[in-house]
Amino acid sequence: MKLAILGTGFIVKEGALPALQEVPEVEVTAIFARPRSQEKAEALARQYKIPQVYTDYDELLASADVDFVYVGLTNSVHYEYGKKALLAGKHVIMEKPFASTAAEVQELRDLALAKGLYMFEAVTCLHLPNFHAIKEMLPQLGNIKGVQANYSQYSSRYDRYLQGEVLPAFDPALSGGALYDINIYNLNFIVGIFGAPQQVSYKPNKGFNGIDTSGVALLDYPGFTAVAVGAKDADSPCFITIQGEKGWLQVTGAPNALKTFAVALHGERKVTHYELNRYAHRMVHEFQEFADCYARQDYESMRRGLDVSLTVMETAEKARKGAGIVFACDCE
Numbered sequence: 001m002k003l004a005i006l007g008t009g010f011i012v013k014e015g016a017l018p019a020l021q022e023v024p025e026v027e028v029t030a031i032f033a034r035p036r037s038q039e040k041a042e043a044l045a046r047q048y049k050i051p052q053v054y055t056d057y058d059e060l061l062a063s064a065d066v067d068f069v070y071v072g073l074t075n076s077v078h079y080e081y082g083k084k085a086l087l088a089g090k091h092v093i094m095e096k097p098f099a100s101t102a103a104e105v106q107e108l109r110d111l112a113l114a115k116g117l118y119m120f121e122a123v124t125c126l127h128l129p130n131f132h133a134i135k136e137m138l139p140q141l142g143n144i145k146g147v148q149a150n151y152s153q154y155s156s157r158y159d160r161y162l163q164g165e166v167l168p169a170f171d172p173a174l175s176g177g178a179l180y181d182i183n184i185y186n187l188n189f190i191v192g193i194f195g196a197p198q199q200v201s202y203k204p205n206k207g208f209n210g211i212d213t214s215g216v217a218l219l220d221y222p223g224f225t226a227v228a229v230g231a232k233d234a235d236s237p238c239f240i241t242i243q244g245e246k247g248w249l250q251v252t253g254a255p256n257a258l259k260t261f262a263v264a265l266h267g268e269r270k271v272t273h274y275e276l277n278r279y280a281h282r283m284v285h286e287f288q289e290f291a292d293c294y295a296r297q298d299y300e301s302m303r304r305g306l307d308v309s310l311t312v313m314e315t316a317e318k319a320r321k322g323a324g325i326v327f328a329c330d331c332e
Helices: 010-020 035-048 057-061 075-087 102-115 129-141 158-162 183-194 284-296 299-322
Strands: 002-006 027-032 052-054 068-071 091-095 119-122 144-152 199-206 212-221 224-231 239-244 247-252 260-265 272-274
Touching (some): 010 035, 091 102, 183 212, 199 299
Parallel strands (some): 144 224
């Protein structure tokens, strides 16, 4: 995989580029930034020995040294940059959230499938060994009676927001907010395990510009409700708990990392702990899975992943619109 990185923000600097150092199957051949961020891109290129720096996206897409692009840009432009890459015949790795609306995800999914291209969503929790093990162990819990997921982390940008400065993470014009930024991991975990909910609702705490700074999503399934809490305006211990008639399972820590989980079954006087993730950096596993899928030419696995992405965005959009949170793309 010859991969071009789009963006110079936190997810690129602290996430994708360090993680990719541990995935030799992926060669980072280029980095793209808009002209105002060119110096940042050049600094990252020097640090990570990236051969090419682009500020012209069309020029990058014309390069024979790029077959994949990783879209690590602001949420609101994921669709635009992803679509342009697909039309140019490039495969795409899309940082979460996949796009701003289900219609955008559907269009990108259909375009990728029509052109026989690979398209992955880089949402870490779905690609971790601990997640795969949780799915395998779930039947041991019997009929599920309740699910709770909490990812609450006081944002480094929230104090500035309280002073009236709106950065992308809190900007409805850029598809920001707690649901799409932090609670999206909870939604991916829940939908990745249980599929599409029958109903969804969202109870947000809204800031002065109408964006959700935190909130609680309720996903109704046959026999139980999953509760997903996401906060950028407050801290709390993070966890996921699944309660069943025959036992319980609990993830300790942030749902985006799933570092450890424990299982206890009725009738057994023990709690079994699991820590199966192989890499310290949570993003290594997803890039490794993408590289392996591409090397195997396992198009069916890729397609199933796109189906999950679409279901998650359908769920998130219903929650968001039901709570009266309006993005700029809704008005176009």
